[in-house]
Amino acid sequence: MTTLDHDAAAATSRRLRTQEEVEAHIRAICFKTGPPALIGAELEWTVHHTAAPRAPLDRETLRHALGRHTPALLDPAPRAGSPGPAASPGGTAGRTPDPLPAGGTLTIEPGGQLEISSAPASSTAALHAAVTADLAYLTALLDDAGLRLGEHGIDPHRPPRRLLDTPRYAAMERTFDARGRHGRIMMCSTAGLQVCLDAGTPGDVPLRWRTALALGPPLLALFANSSRHAGRDTGLASARMATWWGMDPRVTHPPAGPAGDPAGAWARYALAAPLLCVRRGGGCWDPPPGMTLADWVGGALPGPPTVDDVDYHLSTLFPPVRPRGYLELRYLDSQPGPEWFAPVAMVAALFAGRSLTEQALAAAEPVAGYWHTAYRTGLADPALRRSAEALTHLAAPHLDGAVTDIIERRLRAAVTAGEQ
Numbered sequence: 001m002t003t004l005d006h007d008a009a010a011a012t013s014r015r016l017r018t019q020e021e022v023e024a025h026i027r028a029i030c031f032k033t034g035p036p037a038l039i040g041a042e043l044e045w046t047v048h049h050t051a052a053p054r055a056p057l058d059r060e061t062l063r064h065a066l067g068r069h070t071p072a073l074l075d076p077a078p079r080a081g082s083p084g085p086a087a088s089p090g091g092t093a094g095r096t097p098d099p100l101p102a103g104g105t106l107t108i109e110p111g112g113q114l115e116i117s118s119a120p121a122s123s124t125a126a127l128h129a130a131v132t133a134d135l136a137y138l139t140a141l142l143d144d145a146g147l148r149l150g151e152h153g154i155d156p157h158r159p160p161r162r163l164l165d166t167p168r169y170a171a172m173e174r175t176f177d178a179r180g181r182h183g184r185i186m187m188c189s190t191a192g193l194q195v196c197l198d199a200g201t202p203g204d205v206p207l208r209w210r211t212a213l214a215l216g217p218p219l220l221a222l223f224a225n226s227s228r229h230a231g232r233d234t235g236l237a238s239a240r241m242a243t244w245w246g247m248d249p250r251v252t253h254p255p256a257g258p259a260g261d262p263a264g265a266w267a268r269y270a271l272a273a274p275l276l277c278v279r280r281g282g283g284c285w286d287p288p289p290g291m292t293l294a295d296w297v298g299g300a301l302p303g304p305p306t307v308d309d310v311d312y313h314l315s316t317l318f319p320p321v322r323p324r325g326y327l328e329l330r331y332l333d334s335q336p337g338p339e340w341f342a343p344v345a346m347v348a349a350l351f352a353g354r355s356l357t358e359q360a361l362a363a364a365e366p367v368a369g370y371w372h373t374a375y376r377t378g379l380a381d382p383a384l385r386r387s388a389e390a391l392t393h394l395a396a397p398h399l400d401g402a403v404t405d406i407i408e409r410r411l412r413a414a415v416t417a418g419e420q
Contacts, residue, residue: 012311013181014205017297018302022082022305023044023062024295024308026310026314030266030267030314030315031209032199033199035198036198037122038125039195040117040195041117042116042117042118042196043116043135044114044190045191046146046152047113048148049147050143051213051290054158054186062108064145065141066097069138073164073166090338092293102119102130102133103117103119103129104134108164110164110173110187110188112164112188113188114149114400116131124341128341128345131340132341134214152228152333153187153240153332154239155230158230159259160187162188170284174245174300175276175286176276178245179247182244182247183248185243190226191334192331193223193335193343194332195347196324197329197409199326199327205263205355206261207361208327208365209262209327210259210292212321213254213321213368217359219332220374221374222381222388222407224334224375224409225336232393238378239375240333248290250274251317251318252319254319256269263323273317275292275293275316288301293305293313318330319356341403342406343404349398367387368381370384377413385411388411392404
C-alpha cells in the first residue's frame with residue numbers, strides 16, 4: 001500500500017465520537033464551494049422486454065445485453081485482466097465495468113433499473129452531446145438483446161420485484177417494509193432524472209440551495225410523467241414522487257432549518273435520520289429498529305461510527321435535493337427518449353447567474369411547499385401552473401427551440417385539460 005493509500009484509509013477509518021465531530025465532518029464535505037462551472041445528469045430507466053413489457057427481468061438476460069459494461073452489482077465475479085474486487089455501495093465486491101463511450105458510468109438499481117451518470121460537463125451543449133451518445137449506445141445494446149428502456153418515472157406494467165440480492169438492499173427492504181409498501185416500490189419500480197450543479201461560491205450557496213428546493217414542486221408538476229403503475233392508473237401526476245413522499249420523512253423529505261445555514265441543516269438532518277443498514281461481516285446488515293445516526297454516536301452500538309460509516313449513511317438519505325459536494329436535484333421523473341434534456345436545460349438556465357436565480361426563487365417560492373399537490377395534480381393546480389409558466393418565461397431566452405417546444409407543449413396540455 002502506498003503512503004497516499006495508507007493516509008486515505010486512516011482518514012476514512014477515523015472514529016467520530018461526538019455529534020460535534022460528525023457535524024463538522026458533514027459540513028466539510030457536503031458543499032464544495034467555488035465559481036459554478038460544471039453540470040451533470042443522472043438518468044434512470046426501468047428496463048423491459050420489447051415484445052412483453054410486463055414480463056419480469058432476469059439477471060442473466062441483462063448481463064448478456066450489457067456485456068463488458070455490466071455493473072459490478074449484477075456481475076460480481078472478477079474477470080481475467082480486470083481490476084481486482086472493490087467494495088461497492090450495494091455490499092458486494094466485483095469487477096470494474098467499462099465506461100460508456102462518451103464517459104458515462106452505467107449502474108443498476110435494485111429492481112433492475114439502469115442509470116447513466118454523466119461525467120461532469122462544462123456546458124449544457126457538451127452534456128447533451130455526451131449523454132445522447134451514451135444513451136444511443138446503451139439503447140443499441142439493449143435492442144440487440146430484445147430489451148428496451150422505459151419512458152416513465154415508475155414502472156407502468158409490473159409490481160416491484162427486487163433483482164439484486166445484496167446485504168444493503170436486503171436490509172433496506174426489510175426496514176422499509178416495516179413502515180409500509182412505499183419503500184419497496186421506490187427501490188424496485190421508480191426511475192428519476194437527477195440534475196447535478198456546482199454548489200457555488202460561499203456567498204451564493206444559501207441562495208442556490210434554497211432555490212433548488214423551491215423549484216421542486218413547480219418543476220415536478222411541469223415534468224410529471226408517472227401516472228400508471230403495475231398496470232393501473234394511479235390518478236396521480238407523479239406516482240413516483242408519491243412513493244418517495246410516502247416513505248419515512250426523515251429520509252425523503254427536505255431538510256428543515258435556517259435558510260442561511262444549509263450545511264448545518266443537512267448535518268442535523270443526517271444525525272436525526274434512521275439507519276437503513278449497518279455494515280457488518282456476514283450477510284445481515286439490518287439496523288436496530290428505530291436507531292438514528294445520533295443514537296449510534298451516543299453509544300447505542302458497540303463502537304462509534306467511522307468517517308466511512310457516516311459517509312455511507314449519507315448515501316442512504318434521499319431528500320429532493322441532496323448535497324454531495326455539489327447539489328443533486330432528485331425530484332424529476334424520468335422523461336421519454338430525448339426529452340430528458342428539457343428539464344436539465346431549464347434548470348441550468350435558471351442557475352446561470354445570480355440575478356436569474358433570484359428571479360427563479362421569487363417565482364417558485366409561493367409554491368415551495370406544494371410537494372403533495374405537485375405529485376397529486378401536477379399543473380392542474382393553478383398556482384403551480386402559474387409558477388411553471390413564470391419559470392419558463394425566465395428560462396426561455398437561454399433555451400433552444402426544441403427544448404422550449406417540449407416545455408410549452410406541457411403547459412398547453414395542462415391548460416387544455418383544465419378547460420375540459
